[in-house]
Amino acid sequence: MSKVSLRDLAKALDVSISTVSKALRNSYEISAETRDRVMEAAREMGYHPNPYAGSLRHHKSKTIALLVPELTNNFFIQAISGAESVAQEKDYHILVYNTHEQYQKEESIIGHLGNGRVDGVIMSLTSETGRYDHLNDLIQSGVPIVFFDRIAHEIETAKVTTDDFASSFNGTEHLIRQGCRDIAFLSLSDSLSIDNKRKQGYLEALNKYDLNMSSSRIIRCEGDETKNLSTIIELLNSEKRPDAIFASVEKLALSTYNAAREIGIRIPDQLKVICFSNLRTAPLLNPSLTTITQPAFQMGAQAATVLFKYLEKKRPVIQNENIIMKSELIPRESTRRTT
Amino acid sequence: MSKVSLRDLAKALDVSISTVSKALRNSYEISAETRDRVMEAAREMGYHPNPYAGSLRHHKSKTIALLVPELTNNFFIQAISGAESVAQEKDYHILVYNTHEQYQKEESIIGHLGNGRVDGVIMSLTSETGRYDHLNDLIQSGVPIVFFDRIAHEIETAKVTTDDFASSFNGTEHLIRQGCRDIAFLSLSDSLSIDNKRKQGYLEALNKYDLNMSSSRIIRCEGDETKNLSTIIELLNSEKRPDAIFASVEKLALSTYNAAREIGIRIPDQLKVICFSNLRTAPLLNPSLTTITQPAFQMGAQAATVLFKYLEKKRPVIQNENIIMKSELIPRESTRRTT
DNA sequence: ATAAACTTCGAAAACGTTTGCGCTATAATT
DNA sequence: AATTATAGCGCAAACGTTTTCGAAGTTTAT
Helix, strand or coil, X not given: CCCCCHHHHHHHHCCCHHHHHHHHCCCCCCCXXXXXXXXXXXXXXXXXXXXXXXXXXXXXXXXXXXXXXXXXXXXXXXXXXXXXXXXXXXXXXXXXXXXXXXXXXXXXXXXXXXXXXXXXXXXXXXXXXXXXXXHHHHHHCCCCEEEECCCCCCCCXXXXXXXXXXXXXXXXXXXXXXXXXXXXXXXXXXXXXXXXXXXXXXXXXXXXXXXXXXXXXXXXXXXXXXXXXXXXXXXXXXXXXCCEEEECCXXXXXXXXXXXXXXXXXXXXXXXXXXXXXXXXXXXXXXXXXXXXXXXXXXHHHHHHHHHHHHCCCCCCCCCEEEEECCEEECCHHHCCCC | CCCCCHHHHHHHHCCCHHHHHHHHCCCCCCCHHXXXXXXXXXXXXXXXXXXXXXXXXXXXXXXXXXXXXXXXXXXXXHHHHHXXXXXXXXXXEEEEEECCCCHHHHHHHHHCCCCCCCCEEEECCCCCCCCCHHHHHHHHCXXXXXXXXXXXXXXXXXXXXXXXXXXXXXXXXXXXXXXXXXXEEEECCCCCHHHHHHHHHHHHHHHHCCCCCCHHHEEECCCCHHHHHHHHXXXXXXXXXXXXXXXXXXXXXXXXHHHHHXXXXXXXXXXXXXXXXXXXXXXXXXXXXXXXXXXXXXXXXXXXXXXXXXXXXXXXXXXXXXXXXXXXXXXXXXXXXXX
């Protein structure tokens, strides 16, 4: 039936609790004979150590937290999957939290993570996050943080990102080479590290080709889905409609598809679309979608690997370190050259 | 800096540990004055209670585990999202585990969940899972389990599912009404509750319309992605190619799309496709995909709600209960009637 | 005035581990 | 034979809480 503790084992075997404990951990202090007796009894009685008692003694929980701003998102879910894989190998447990793109939730959750609940944190920032006191406090209290994708430059720790500037530059260049001259950039948030890098890459490419850099072509889409949809429809209905859209995130590209469909604009004939995306169905869309795909799984795995590397040390203070992985530009129908 | 405990607070305020503890929990035994002093000091010194010490005392962890056979899967991720939402409201924490469709992993993870790590479990079974000893052991040890989608009929507890039989029947009927007479069913596993229900619905519909029930039209696709792809290609290249495919899970429909594309079969003209799916891009596919969509988010939320309802009792033994939610058939291009 | 009741707090046990140290018996060393 | 080393085990403290109980001191009732 229920819970069997060291005490129960000790009583059953008529030895002390410490003997049982040591036997189970294969201590040299215990004779082979009693060790085997204990092991056998433990298996038989279904003993499983209480993890929290151990945590209390050791100040180690063998648990890490994973904070993402969105759960139903192909990129983040692949990253989580990557982190989970290496955690499972290392016998670590993962607490998953959805911050829902809300700074307030992020702060509250981070607050719950001090004092030993987790040994470390892997996270991607909220689009609202502009101050980092809560994160610094956590680090100060001894819980290291590794960032991925949406990072805080201001915090000295390990960060796993992709080559956002270059990818965005390449993506924009790709559009230009396909004949586009008026490219709108759909942005998610001004405070986001990746968003800014991507904007810069976009602007730099425009600059290289001497294209009009009127900043009005950077469209902020930070509302909910329907809000964004109407923003995009408005854009596509405007007098001077752009001939291409560069969506900084996947969901904005999908909204663009929906908008185009709704008002009868043909992709790629009248509008070309490219975006950062980890959509598996990108090749199957109508038309198939040109994407810049980040190595999401590997990013999560890498973030976890770095974190664990530090956790294995006595006093885990993570040094500043930028790990930059490459995204891949995959041209498809949505940016096909038209005449 | 780091960790501040009750002892630290007590020392700073020159009162006893128990006074501090009681003050923080607003005990009637403590005067308003000292309570306020304690509260103030706690905030100032950044006190956060050590969760595991409390867990040890209370035999409650305020944590639940979520086990899914696949993480990069729209259905499961939406379910997780639903469960996470209600957990966050109830101030519970969620440990997420990926069983990778492997019985052995499921067993091992379940083994780690005894003895207090979690107060309860929400899970969907592996396609390999055929025996339930590990689950029964866990329940016996006092940790309740709530199943969703892929359930174990043999275990008496709460189960959240959808009307798989009816949905599958309706989906098959839909295909028949669109003119199909030779429908292949792509199955994932014989041991899976949902798979069997769906097969039965499919067969029942065939029966109703007096169609050929040769069981060879049930195709097992339990390999990896490339294996399944070649299985489907073989099917579509066979002498008597089916005129429709009913995929029991989303990924098999996507493989069907890929297979059709590869060997130049046009959907829906030459082949109609329907599947169970939570793909957000289903309307944007080429052609748009007819789906039977489960209320994944609500299922996860419902499972969590039921679990918490029981956890709030003293001795949480969950009664047998079948909660059945409705899926929605959304006809799209992939099953459009052709002449 | 004494007894009773109440208010406010502290001592200590308990949750289930791990581990340093001490104790006893036997084996090895002189 | 006397000493020392060693093997094998148990005691007890510690981790950070919560909570029962009792000890004061204070107020109210008789």
